[in-house]
Amino acid sequence: MAKNFSIKHQPGFTAVAATCFVVLYLPIIVLVLYAFNAANSTSEWGGLSLKWFRSAWQNTEVIDATLRSFQIGAIAAILASIFATMAALATTRTAPYRGLTFQYAAINQPLMVPEIVTGVALLIFFSRIKIFTGYSGLGYLIAAHTAFCIPFAYLPIRARLENMDLTLERAAADLYATPWKTFRRITLPLLWPGILAGLMLAFVISLDDVVITEFVKSGGQDTLPTYMLGQIRRGITPEINAISTAFLLLSVAIVTLFFFISRKRD
Amino acid sequence: MATAEEVAKAAERRDIRGRWLLSAPALLVILLAATGPLLIVLVYSFLTPGPYGDVKWQFSLDAWTSVFLERDIFDDTLSIAAAHVTIFWRSIKLAIITTIATLALGFPTAYFMATRSEKTRDLWLFLITIPFWTNLLIRTFAVLQIIRNEGIINTILLKLGLITAPIQILYTDTAILLGMAYVYLPLMVLPIYASMEKLDFRLVEAGYDLYATRFQVLRRIIFPLVRPGVIAGSILVFIPALGAYVTPIVLGGGKNLMLSNLIELQFGQGRNWPLGSALSISVMIIVMVALLAYVRNAGSSGVRHG
Numbered sequence: 001m002a003k004n005f006s007i008k009h010q011p012g013f014t015a016v017a018a019t020c021f022v023v024l025y026l027p028i029i030v031l032v033l034y035a036f037n038a039a040n041s042t043s044e045w046g047g048l049s050l051k052w053f054r055s056a057w058q059n060t061e062v063i064d065a066t067l068r069s070f071q072i073g074a075i076a077a078i079l080a081s082i083f084a085t086m087a088a089l090a091t092t093r094t095a096p097y098r099g100l101t102f103q104y105a106a107i108n109q110p111l112m113v114p115e116i117v118t119g120v121a122l123l124i125f126f127s128r129i130k131i132f133t134g135y136s137g138l139g140y141l142i143a144a145h146t147a148f149c150i151p152f153a154y155l156p157i158r159a160r161l162e163n164m165d166l167t168l169e170r171a172a173a174d175l176y177a178t179p180w181k182t183f184r185r186i187t188l189p190l191l192w193p194g195i196l197a198g199l200m201l202a203f204v205i206s207l208d209d210v211v212i213t214e215f216v217k218s219g220g221q222d223t224l225p226t227y228m229l230g231q232i233r234r235g236i237t238p239e240i241n242a243i244s245t246a247f248l249l250l251s252v253a254i255v256t257l258f259f260f261i262s263r264k265r266d
Numbered sequence: 267m268a269t270a271e272e273v274a275k276a277a278e279r280r281d282i283r284g285r286w287l288l289s290a291p292a293l294l295v296i297l298l299a300a301t302g303p304l305l306i307v308l309v310y311s312f313l314t315p316g317p318y319g320d321v322k323w324q325f326s327l328d329a330w331t332s333v334f335l336e337r338d339i340f341d342d343t344l345s346i347a348a349a350h351v352t353i354f355w356r357s358i359k360l361a362i363i364t365t366i367a368t369l370a371l372g373f374p375t376a377y378f379m380a381t382r383s384e385k386t387r388d389l390w391l392f393l394i395t396i397p398f399w400t401n402l403l404i405r406t407f408a409v410l411q412i413i414r415n416e417g418i419i420n421t422i423l424l425k426l427g428l429i430t431a432p433i434q435i436l437y438t439d440t441a442i443l444l445g446m447a448y449v450y451l452p453l454m455v456l457p458i459y460a461s462m463e464k465l466d467f468r469l470v471e472a473g474y475d476l477y478a479t480r481f482q483v484l485r486r487i488i489f490p491l492v493r494p495g496v497i498a499g500s501i502l503v504f505i506p507a508l509g510a511y512v513t514p515i516v517l518g519g520g521k522n523l524m525l526s527n528l529i530e531l532q533f534g535q536g537r538n539w540p541l542g543s544a545l546s547i548s549v550m551i552i553v554m555v556a557l558l559a560y561v562r563n564a565g566s567s568g569v570r571h572g
Contacts, residue, residue: 007471008381010374010480017378020371020451024397027408027448030418034411043416083292090288097282103289110300114509114553116526117546121303123533124310124543127320147299150292201399208401211511211526215533225403232407232516241411244404255399259392 032248035241042238052242062243065227069207072138072223076145077153077203083146084153084202085195089187092161110148118148119215126216136218144216145206152205153198156262160194193261200258204251304550311543319537329540333548350528357525358552360439361507364446365454365500371447372454372499377488379455380462391459398452406516409445410436413517437519445517446507453506454499461495493563501560505553525549 035053039046056062084107091103110118126140168190172182210225217226224247231240311329313321331337334354336347379390397405411417415432423429435441465488473483489496511526518524523531525545532542 005474007467007474010377010484013374013377016371016374020375020455021393023448024394024451027412028397028400028405031404031408031411042411079295083295087289087292090285094281094285097285099282099286103286103293106293106296106301107289109296112505112553112557113300113304114505114526114549116509116511116529117304117307117550118300120529120533120542120546121307122299124539125303125306128306143295143299147295150296154292204399208399208403210403214511215530225401228403228407229512229515232403232410233520236407236410240407244401244407247401247404251400252396255396256392258399259395 028248031241032245034238035245037238037241039238042236042241052238053246056239056242056246059239061222061227062224065222065224068138068221069223069225072141072145073203073206075142076149076206077199079142079146080149080202081153081157081195081199084150084198085157085191087150088154088157088161092158093164093166107154108151111151115148115209115211118144119212122212123215130218138221140216140218141213141221141223144212145209148209148212149202149205153202156197156201157191157194160191160197164190197258197262200254200261204254204258207247207251307543307546311540311547313540315538315540317537319533319539321539326540329538329544332541333544353523353525353528354548356439356522357508357510360443360446360524361504361510363443364450364507365504367443367447368451368454368503369496369500372451372458373496375451376455376458376462376492376495379459380465387463394452394455394459398456402449403512403516405449406445406513409441409448410516413441413444436517437521439518439522441517442510442514442522442524445513446510449513450503450507453502457498457502458492458495461492461498465491497560497563501556504556508552508556509549 034042034045036048036050037045038049038051087103087107091100091107094100122140122144126144130136130140164187168186169182172186173179177185208225209223210229213223214226214229217223222230224243228240228243231237310321312325312327314324314326314328316322331344332347332350334347334350335344336350337344375394379387379394382390413419413435415434415436419435420429420432424432435444469487469491470483473487478486509526510524511530514520514522514524514527520527526549529542529545529549532538532545536542
């Protein structure tokens with residue numbers, strides 16, 4: 001192999017890639033830096049301080065919105081990954097049967113519709129139900145979040161199932177294990193990393209949602225992202241930077257965990 | 267023999283019924299809280315607006331005509347609704363430019379990642395995954411802080427003496443464009459990378475052996491092989507860019523509306539739910555056309571994921 005001719009080289013590509021990575025991270029770094037700004041506005045730098053974190057921590061609206069986000073995210077993620085696991089079991093490791101393509105398309109459908117359209121549809125539909133039943137709690141948000149989280153949870157679970165070895169399950173069946181027992185003792189433990197990855201993906205997706213939440217929420221049901229959007233609309237303070245930084249940290253932690261779980265090959 | 271066959275058939279039918287039951291909860295939730303309500307939107311687009319929002323159950327084509335036309339309040343003549351046309355055009359234009367820009371940046375980035383050694387590849391992938399799963403609103407907000415008049419771009423340019431007054435980027439179409447390209451770049455890189463990772467570089471080598479130039483190799487060998495990834499990435503960027511809601515609010519300052527903001531307006535101050543519904547269906551139609559083009563292209567490309 002000639003040292004001076006690499007078949008993988010393309011002129012300028014490395015420079016573009018380097019620029020992309022710098023550009024991707026630079027704004028985030030600036031944002032985090034300004035969260036530690038002691039000044040009262042985001043236009044000047046007044047030295048390092050934790051005061052905006054403190055102010056966010058003492059802001060009951062922020063805390064309420066955060067807790068609401070976690071509550072919706074946790075319930076939606078758990079429901080979505082249970083349903084997605086069942087759906088993945090139903091749509092993999094089988095000869096094609098009638099309706100399989102339909103099921104596959106239906107599960108992925110939420111990915112194909114722009115969020116704004118789903119948001120509008122749910123606004124109309126749920127406003128009818130609200131009038132009809134008189135119930136206006138968090139249930140609507142949880143239902144909406146569960147629905148759009150299902151395809152995200154479904155992806156890693158399905159991928160895991162497709163790569164799984166069938167011989168162990170057959171062996172269990174040969175040893176007179178009931179289908180349920182085979183599932184509990186063999187399939188589920190093997191599938192677990194996929195389910196965990198799906199669960200975390202769904203949680204992050206739910207936590208990130210702005211558009212659908214904005215259309216579905218009733219008064220006083222702000223989640224952290226919709227609360228932040230409202231604040232940004234009104235004008236920005238370093239408090240938003242502080243909240244963003246905390247939020248970022250959480251996302252990065254979850255993604256890192258997800259990355260290592262889904263990358264582990266066995 | 268016949269009985270054995272019947273038993274097998276019955277078992278198969280039971281298996282399929284079991285599979286339907288298993289996927290039923292997921293399908294039901296999606297039907298109730300995602301796709302089903304889309305049909306209601308379609309129905310609403312043919313109704314009359316109610317006085318305080320919502321609708322009156324009275325058939326009307328007004329919503330659909332007012333997507334692109336407006337009726338003069340005095341002489342009742344129809345003319346083209348310039349405001350709506352502008353917003354449609356801006357949304358489509360910005361979505362297309364965003365797709366092209368992310369492709370121009372994302373393709374070399376994905377190529378760079380795929381040509382690293384196997385170990386470092388994971389690190390690069392991780393670096394692109396982090397922004398991908400980071401809150402979109404936060405990332406848009408980060409862009410706002412960079413490009414505003416007191417942001418670091420303007421500060422550095424001022425300090426260097428290159429400009430005398432800050433450049434107004436924020437609250438322009440350029441700001442929306444920058445924001446969308448920034449936010450959706452990982453959506454372009456990841457699918458291209460997935461295709462690129464499977465690229466067989468022996469084919470590239472063969473190209474060079476046959477005296478192809480670097481550009482010829484890129485255009486005739488690499489690009490056709492990763493085309494499915496390019497198309498997938500373009501779709502993944504185009505759909506959310508067309509329906510972008512957060513970016514125009516945060517970076518466009520509510521002045522430069524895009525389709526989603528126009529739709530929201532109809533459900534807020536506008537109090538014209540049928541028009542909002544008709545506009546939503548219009549967005550769906552554009553997306554469906556794009557998806558159809560995708561399916562056609564992916565089908566005829568002849569390159570299959572292996």
